[in-house]
Amino acid sequence: MVANPEFQYMSPQEYLEWEKTQELRYEYIDGKVFVRMGKTIIHNCICLNFYIELNDFLIEKGCEIYSCDVKLKVTSKSYHYPDVVVTCDDRDKQAIDMIRYPCLIVEVLSPSTEAFDRGKKFTRYRQSTTLQEYVLIESDEIAVECFRKNDEGLWVLHTYGEGDTLNLESVGISIAVEKLYRRVQFDLGERN
Template identity: 55%
Template sequence: MVAIPDPKYMSPQEYLEWEEKQPIKYEYINGEVFARPEQNLTHNYIIGNLITALKNHLRGGACRVYAIDVKLGVSENVSFHYPDVTVTCDERDRKARKIIYHPCLIVEVLSPSTESFDRGKKFKQYRRISTLREYVLIGAEQMSVEVFRINDRGIWELYTYAEGDEVYLSSVDFRCAIALLYEDVVLESEEEES
């Protein structure tokens, strides 16, 4: 994540008004604004594969799947993000036009430039969302999926998946082979071997 040059504190309302006029997307955390990095083809394919599978699974139900350019608001306007994939089953989000506030599932595809932010500061913000049940990190350099799932005691537990595994997302009762997420994807490790 890249902070804007010469940052000045922005209120949530100032950010929302300012960002609408910008040619690229920016995320907002406690008054600071960060440019959203561009996605590569690997990133895009993984997101597309997951969106397609989730949309097919959830079709006809109360849940909606959103990708990349949908803004997510966290905890009383403390921060705004653009997750790679967001699922909400909450009636309050049904009429949303610009911002989703009540997701049950958030997915980020990791890249070297965003991985530490996605694992740290961003996940810390996401944990403030009372409706969030799972946070998923998908590797873009190797076949790996990490699912952080909140248990009945409010503790986040980690479930990891690798090549040959079936990924399970309990928040939307979804299962798929990990290979489906990586269909038609050429990983960096495979490129180096060729």
């Protein structure tokens, strides 16, 4: 993510009004605005695979799933665009501009965002009282990490690799990890 040098500080309300007029999507953290960088084909493919695996299942449960272009308000000073976000909360049913009560957030990692997704972004996501699981998916190898909030309120890491099944307790589904990487080819080198 790259900070927008045009602004030194922007209030949350200024950000919300300003972003409505922008062609690109921007995340907002403590008064600073960050442009969402373009995604690779592999990144997009993994997001879509995850979305496809969950969509029909979640509709029957009364949950909503969103991908990439739906804003998530975490705090009054933090707005993000997760790669995939799920809400089963009735308070989000009539949402128009953003959701506020996620139970599951998924980020597909890239070299330029991995440190942020693991660090400051996860720190902010953990402030959500409804979030139960945070999933990080590698885009250069078959590897998935699921941070799950336990009964004591602690975040416990569960790792998954090739041949494993990702268990998402927040929505009650299990997905073969390979399905998340369907049509993904690693080490293709430079291609246009």
